[in-house]
Amino acid sequence: MKLTLVDNLVLPAQHDLHLLDTHPHLGLLSLAAVARADGHDVTIYDPKRLVRSGALAYDETLYERVADDLLAGRPDAVGLTTLGCSFTFVVGVGRALERREPDLPLLLGGPHATMLARPILDRYPTFDVVVRHEAEETLPAVLASLETRDFVRVPGVTWRTPTGVAETAGSPRIDDLDTLPWLDYELYPMRELGLSLLRVEAGRGCPFACVFCSTATFFQRRYRLKSSRRLVAEMDALRDRYAPREFKLDHDLFTVDKRKVQEFCAAVEGHGHRWRVSARADCVDEELLEHMAAAGCIGLYLGVEAGSERMQKISAKRLDLDRVAPTLNACERLGIETTASFITGYPQETTEDQDATLNMLGDCFDRPAGSCIPQLHILTPEPGTLLFDQFGPSMLFDGYATPFNSWLLRPEDRQEVLAEPAVFASYYYYPTALPRYVHVGVVESVDLLRRLGRPVLVELIRSHGGKLAELIRGLIAASPKTGPPGARELEEYVRARLGDDDPVTSLVRYALLLRNPVPARRRRRPSAPTDRAANIHARYALPAGLRMLHNVHDCAEVMEWLSDGSRPVDAAHLPRTSYVLLPGEERPAQVALGVTALLDLVGAGCSPHDVAVSVGAIGDDLTEQWLADLVDAGLLIAADVDESVDAN
The missing domain is CATH 3.20.20.70 (Aldolase class I)
Structure with missing residues (x-):
């Protein structure tokens, strides 16, 4: 028999494809080894590697494309492993296979199918058999019985019959792991993976x-x-x-x-x-x-x-x-x-x-x-746990995405998740004593603060009495309850809490300049540029993607006295500087204040695509005519112009 085993695909957000784990699935390798030892021809299909590499389009066609790939190998049966956070993928691919080859046996295994074997087969006629718990000893017998669909002598199997769902007792377990065959990692393209x-x-x-x-x-x-x-x-x-x-x-x-x-x-x-x-x-x-x-x-x-x-x-x-x-x-x-x-x-x-x-x-x-x-x-709720037994019936859905339930590829996926809470529990949450926005805000705040880098984060925690809880409580309280804190809220909170004279404020702003992919301050779009805009662009050589930081402490010097513990008595008198981060550069360059003042003024009114400048071409002259030209060109909103403006 030609058996194809399909690896998990935990669906990430489109900008998080780099998080896809391309390591071989040890459970599938073990099942492949016992099936091969029983004389079967086994391959493993790994969608996560193909999506991450770009070989498999990550869009609404994904499930159909995976089904095409699987059927191209002409398998006699397909086995899909299941986690709660990958089950939308399993259902989508299973249905695409069923439409093309309705007689192709589809097997499920893994933790999620084990915990929900009967509900899954009751609600999804796409799938034929669930092999529960540790399946190395039972899989050969299941494969041998696929043609007759007579599994009554195989422990730990749930399957569909013409009259409903049947199940055998037992929870298969391998007590002596040394009896398992060695794994053949070559079922994955190991040279290509380069792990x-x-x-x-x-x-x-x-x-x-x-x-x-x-x-x-x-x-x-x-x-x-x-x-x-x-x-x-x-x-x-x-x-x-x-x-x-x-x-x-x-x-x-x-x-x-x-x-x-x-x-x-x-x-x-x-x-x-x-x-x-x-x-x-x-x-x-x-x-x-x-x-x-x-x-x-x-x-x-x-x-x-x-x-x-x-x-x-x-x-x-x-x-x-x-x-x-x-x-x-x-x-x-x-x-x-x-x-x-x-x-x-x-x-x-x-x-x-x-x-x-x-x-x-x-x-x-x-x-x-x-x-x-x-x-x-x-x-996140997980079937097969005491928490799920206790609180599962009262689960709630708000669409919040974590790395374990981040993406719903199609509108039908969302409808599926909403229709079957127990099956798609990882997209839900239990009712909690604290408001949901607090839990989400806390987790997102930690991820945001991590972007500052350990030395800066540690200094920020120390400025809050050494208590991370005090820092996060203050940040959440100062942020709108419409969503978790972002870089803009963090910068504004730190400046309000510590003041611009505190060098930790400068470190936070500098770290956000380096690590925050979206400008921390968002400003309204300017009015449409006039005919003079082209001349202004030519005069100032504006490329796209520059970020700026104006009038902050010299962060290199601040880090130096932090590292040796020599915090000055009056940190407000530390030297100040300005930074500009040009497109494609990894480190900001210090620039003259006169140049940065002009950059800040330009940045105050530019759309994100217009912000930037060729620093060396400007000089320090800042005349009223230049400002008038910028306003007239729609590159500067006059109402935003003041000495405190900065355009990060």
Whole structure:
């Protein structure tokens, strides 16, 4: 049988295609290996790579194009893996396949289909079979039974019959992962991908029961690791073939069994591998971290989730928060980079709970550069969790896009999402004690503040008493409730809070000039240019895309005294300068104040396409006639002209 397995496509916004993860899907590789061992011809189709490369148009034709690609291989069956955040893609492609080849068997697997097997088959006649949980042992039997559609002897299968949906009992699980065949990464175009990091499945299962996560449900809370011998052998073979610089050992909680981790460290030490894993802060100690570092561990992902003891209990995470800082300190000392991940948006979360999380997040930012990467995510509903069982019936929809539900390609997709909340739960949110705009504003504010860069953000947090929560509360309060704060709101908030004489204000404005793709100040469009506009454009050689910053502290000097701790007594007397960022340049150039004054005046009235100037061609003369020419040409709105104007 020719079987085509289809990788996930978590639909990003069009400007975020670079976020598409092109690493091979380890679960599909494992299924392909067992199907091949049973004599089947298996290929893997990876839409995320094709979309990211531009080979597959990312528009309303996507589903039809993918169906064309799949059918060109003339498969006897197609299997699609499912996540909640990729299910619009699965449905769109499935329906396109059904229209062309109604008799082609369509199989579903993965976490989302496992949790919602019967509802999906009830509501989507497009799909024929759901293979639940870990399918390596059941997939060969399913493929062998596709022609007769008689799956009654195969555990963990849900399928469509002429009289309705049928289901066999059982939750298949692979207890000894060493019995699985080795993966053939060549089912992906590895040379073309050129990955410097390779993922290797280290184990499965989480013994904990966090109310927001379905991992334990899918893997049935049975914690397993591959043997050290098998895992190191796989790493050696992959290094010899692909020469990656490092490995990610895939397991939600690698360090639960410290004895097995010690065995792995002893086995891998001396092989020269650099590797990263995930853990809980209370499932490692300093001795274990020392052994891990000596054996090549360079990265540790820590799911903290909440900085509030109350939320730790409510969410059933039950992490000992007193272990977080010592763990980060030990990793910092040992050269292990950490990622500290937090969540906001729990239904029961209060302002005090959220502030505790934000302040712990801020403490993570205030660590030496490169030692800790803090993350803040907004909670999304997930079938197969206790939260979903409790709050799923009351979910709400507001269209807010996250990296996990960002894009609806067609109007029909939105209609689908609105019609089936349980199936498309990742597009929804639970009712919460705090207003929704607060949760969204907090997450978006952290992403916005991250753009400032760690040194500037740390100084801004310190200017708010060392409390990230105070900074974000002030920013949200000063912003309109019609949407989350943006660069303009951040600049205006900092200038109002700290004043223009504070060098931190200059640093924030400079950082926004560098990293904000949209001008921070938006001004109304000028009136249509007159016939003299062409002469003005020629006189000032105006290219498009320049951004300017006028009369700020010399940011290089400010950063210098920040780095050595020598904050001057009277920072207001630090030297001031102006910057201009020309199109295509990565760093602003300092310019003379007279030139910048003219640039600011031009920028005050120009549309974004007209803003810019050839700096060296102007000089410092700023005459009334020039201003009159600019106004007459529609390049300057006279009412906006004053010494405080700047055009970033």
